[in-house]
Amino acid sequence: xxxxxxxxxxxxxxxxxxxVPPSTxxxxxxxxxxxxxxxxxxxxxxxxxxxxxxxxxxxYLLKDKGLRMDAAKREFAANRRNLSRRVEAIDLLEKTRGxxxxxxxxxxxxx
Numbered sequence: 001x002x003x004x005x006x007x008x009x010x011x012x013x014x015x016x017x018x019x020v021p022p023s024t025x026x027x028x029x030x031x032x033x034x035x036x037x038x039x040x041x042x043x044x045x046x047x048x049x050x051x052x053x054x055x056x057x058x059x060y061l062l063k064d065k066g067l068r069m070d071a072a073k074r075e076f077a078a079n080r081r082n083l084s085r086r087v088e089a090i091d092l093l094e095k096t097r098g099x100x101x102x103x104x105x106x107x108x109x110x111x
Contacts, residue, residue, distance in 0.1 A: 008038065008046035017052060018059050028058050031069055032076065057083045060090070 015022045029035045029045075034054050037045040047055075060083065061072035076083065 004049035004052065008048060009052065011037075011045045011047070014047045014052055014055065018055055020059065020063075025055065028055065028062075031073065032058055034076075053084065053087075056087050056091075060087050064090075 009017075011022045011025055015025055018025070026045075029037065032054070035051055035058070037047045037051050039045060057076060057080070058072065061067050061075055062069070065072075067075060
């Protein structure tokens with residue numbers, strides 16, 4: 001799982017982390033009350049690492065599992081803790097796979 005080094009992230013940064021457009025984040029925010037970024041005086045959104053963790057779960061449900069919004073809301077409400085662990089495990093596996101791919105490429109270059 002990615003470690004966050006800042007206290008707050010702008011919507012552009014969060015969109016890049018999650019590989020979705022900012023408009024998608026704004027829509028998800030309107031659908032999931034648990035996503036509540038802080039607002040500046042100029043109404044700019046600032047997401048905390050906890051907001052990003054929730055957004056990762058929402059992304060997993062909607063994009064990876066392919067659930068519709070109403071089904072994703074029900075799943076999120078019923079099983080948030082387990083979903084959080086599942087998303088963390090997937091992130092760790094993807095990171096490990098990337099590291100293994102890098103090692104394999106390095107070994108192939110040595111031959």
